[in-house]
Amino acid sequence: MRLLRSIAIIATAWLLAAPAFAQGTISNLPRNQTLIVENPEGTIKNAGWFNIWAINAGGQSTGLHQLAMDTLWYIDPERGIDGVWENSLAAEKPQYNADFTEMTVKLRKGIYWSDGVEFSADDVVYTVETHLKTNGLRWSAPIQVNVAGVSAPDSSTVVFMLKKPNSRFHALFTVRWNAMWIMPKHVFEKAGDPLKFPFNPPVSLGAYTLHSFDPNGGWFIWQLRDDWQRTTVAKFGTPGPKYVAYIDPGPPDKRVIAQLNHQLDIIHDTSPEGMFTLAKQAKLSHGWFKGFPFAHPDPTLAAVIFNDELPLFKNRDVRWALALLIDMKQVSMASYRGAATISAIGVPPTGTYPDYYHVPLESWLENFELDTGKRKIKPYDPTVGKQIADMLRPSMGDQIPTDPAEIAKAFGRGWWRPDPQAAQELLEKAGFKKSGNQWMTPDGKPFTVRIAVEGEARPVMTRAGTMIAQEWRQFGIDASTVVAQGTLNDRRASGDFDAMISWSVETWGGHPDLSFFLDSWHSQFVAPPGQPQSARNWQRWSNPELDKIIEQTRKIDFDDPKGVELGKDYLKLVVQEMPTIPLMAYNVFTVMDETYWTGYPSAETAPYTDPVPNWGNTRYMMVKLKPRQ
């Protein structure tokens, strides 16, 4: 009995003391000097591996590429601290010769590796030469395809000789999420085979260095270097957090719980419902937008991607008919519970793109005419974004903006007006016939569309696909979704799909140049049916007019204003041809808790970078974050 009583007393004492114990999730580190961030890679199988150049061997967004790596340039997906272009290890922009077969780079001086060795042109040359002579490193292939030779005339100049003209070669060394990082020559030249060297502990070129990590891959802690002034971010100020922990907090529900308990300062992404819970219950938590729709629209365009090599989708009238059967308001509500930022054109409505493309094309879209075979219609409805805001206002109240400019920024602008009559006319023009309630193809078979979605791996996109399939089915098309969880990458590459909800458009976000994705849409890269298709033209669409636009873009400088005009030509072409149906930006519900830190990026007051913490660009967040007083 005495034993039982003792156990009861100890248990009670522990339970009373436990809340403090359970909250303190990091041992021996001051919480008010530590930023805790979700790493969406989850648990890293091979945690002790920091050789980021060996493909897929360890983690990347464990803080490794955000805090410890550096390269020549950065382009911010939002507005940037000092403009979108940032000369990082380079002292100036890349200098090309007239035919883009040579690129010269001037390097910054006074930058040091964390072990005290000065960074120099030799590191850049070593990095490139190692990739030239080693197959299977992460950037071996693009280097081997492009580079004929590399040299360092002096310690702060590097000259790249290219195998063929490439006006966008610098993109390989320009961070948009990541880029080719520079290797420490003095470490790797003694390491033997670069494919088998774990690089543990990593020697860092960024402002932080590895403090400790979980051998089971659950967490990684980085510490501010004592000599952080000798790194490239120093020009923007002192990094706020002394320690940054990147952790695997588990499924979305647990991330919400962890932030409510102030154990997770930045959630990378959660469900719309999780975001709404945090908005209601956590006073100091906020998203990119302070109010609805909260999420950060990533420079990625979610779309209905047809397999345009299939006879069914070769005819643009069919693709247009399917677009006119979609009610975007319903798709927005089903997928993001209304928190979507829609786009009718082939670039995401995020970063600087609305200014470069969406706004200038608005009047063209309003006047755009589509020939249904029986009449001409103007399918664009410029008020769809506003209609979504109006639908949400009764339930969300003053969370929903009323200013038209704010509405456009948060919810997007217009989209295609649902028009089943026009869709019917377009299908009839294409030779389709309706038999009873079922549409039949020109060769007399039922019109069947299977939309591949990723199920629980990407629930928001799955819900969008389900809603679209339902809308097509109501019209008499045999449409349904097929779950390709875990297999979508393979099916996408092999062309084993009718249509899918995915993305083939990713942009710089901050810079208007579209070559980041558009160059790969040239017909020279379209694989024959059955052969693997390389990223990103998953729709396998080729068009001579598009080829001309791409070829003209290749011949002009990255910053040439003609690039935006060519971009608009591309956008007009894909509106006319509808090779994919653009839906919305890939909105990421990144939630930031201000209990310990202030100065996070936000759409309204501080759009200095994308807050989504697995981006390499988020290193700029560290210099803006300050401890809450």
Place this chain on the structure above:
Amino acid sequence: MRAYSLYLFRRLIQFVLVVFIGMNIAFAVTHSTPIDPVEQTISAATSFGSTSPDAIAKMRQSLRELYGLQGGPWQQYAAFWRRVVVGDFGPSLSAFPTPVSELISRALPWTAGLLTVSTLLSWTIGNLLGGLAGYYRESSLLRFAGILTMGLHPIPYYIVAFVLLIVFGFVWPVLPISGGSEMNLAQGFDVAFVGSVLVHSILPVASLVLVGLGGWFMGMRSLVSNIVSEDYVLYAELAGVDRRRILTSYVMRNALVPQVTGLAMSLGGIFNGAIITEQVFGYPGIGSLLVGAVHAGDYSLVLGVTAVSIVAVSAAVLLIDLLYPLLDPRVKVR
């Protein structure tokens, strides 16, 4: 003794056959998956950065060579058995070039620790309560315990896990809900680390015990209910033998034989991992390793984890078969 030796030999042959067939099925299943590890790697490497299509084609070719996926199915099958017989599953394709055995040996102690403790706890508590409930059928406390354990048993595991997580992680946040130990704590056999591991295992163990208890409870109670009406129990009661002695020495001891078989099977199954538990509680272990490997199309790792599981379950069954004739004289060796 000769009969036992023959029996041992037959069982060993059976064991080898089961392992061989199991490994072949595992090989066939993993190699017929539509997930291509090279495409997964390419997708992971190029989904964010700017890589031209001609470079991707080159990368695809390099990776096939690097991962040793160039040969046909029969060459790969032969290479697989060559490696297996020396206990080497090759490098993991999703954590290349780290050996599969290294990844498994890092994850296995966590899974084995968690599942051994929870299996033994649920077995002991379930059998004890079931035995008592079967013998003292008039006890209202034990009847209540029966309702409770049987009520919990059919609830899907993930519901129980999430309820525990919400109650003890959010409503009354007294227990850690993620990871195997506190962050920034070096792994080692010291008080701080061991204490942290124990505290972090409370919720995962509790969830497994709560759900696992019912099965053992019901099994034991029905076994005891049958045994109490056996002649030897009745005689013992009529002879005035102490009831506690009847329960422990006459009833539960006899009822335990099939339960021990179940325990051995469950302990063998430990090596399958506890996938949902590890996912829900962010607990390191072999289950999460397996799920990650399946998604990445990493057949080497899937085969490694599966092989450990096949051998462990088969060995547990073999052990029971070998021990039975020695432990229970009613089991005869033919």
